[in-house]
Amino acid sequence: MKKQRKTKQRQLILDAVRAHCDHPSADEIYLDVRAIDSKISRGTVYRNLNILVKQGKIHHVKLPHKDRYESNNRLHYHFVCSVCGLVADAPLPYFEELDEKTAKESGFIINRHRIIFDGVCTDCQCKESET
Numbered sequence: 236m237k238k239q240r241k242t243k244q245r246q247l248i249l250d251a252v253r254a255h256c257d258h259p260s261a262d263e264i265y266l267d268v269r270a271i272d273s274k275i276s277r278g279t280v281y282r283n284l285n286i287l288v289k290q291g292k293i294h295h296v297k298l299p300h301k302d303r304y305e306s307n308n309r310l311h312y313h314f315v316c317s318v319c320g321l322v323a324d325a326p327l328p329y330f331e332e333l334d335e336k337t338a339k340e341s342g343f344i345i346n347r348h349r350i351i352f353d354g355v356c357t358d359c360q361c362k363e364s365e366t
Contacts, residue, residue: 242283243272244268244272244275244279244280244283245283245286245287247268247271247272247275248264248268248280248283248284248287249287249292249293249306251264251267251268252264252284252287252293252304252305252306253306254267255305255306257321257322257323258296258303258304258305258313258322258323259303259304260301260302260303260304261280261281261284261302261304262277264280264284264304265277265280265281268280284304288304291308292306292308293305293306293308294306294307294308296313296322297349298313298315298322298351300320301320303322307324309329310329310347311324311325311327311329312324312325312327312329312349312350312351312352313325313349313350313351313352314351314352314353314354314356315351315352315353315354316354316355316356316359317353317354317355318355318356318359318363319356319358319359321356321358321359323356325350325352333348334346334347334348
């Protein structure tokens, strides 16, 4: 990979991702950065998100309806609320044994696996019980 120089815009984007406790979309990151630098373009944000993922500084969370980003680079799983769309880390250890077993039985080289739990978050459960 070609060495990427550090830019002010890339640092702003990295800081915006790190400032989130949730898993922001590229558009949310763009709006955060745009509030600081009104001249930054959507294309610059998207391009730099891809660069930061390739550099291993952030993680790209691929979801069925919208991709998200996070600064937590350890291997882990996610919850997605089917009511409000919240994306949160699941408090489970990553099962490396699943990668190893699958590789052994399939012949594939497994880099990682991803698991997304779909359900209803606690906030939405509370709102449903109030109605």
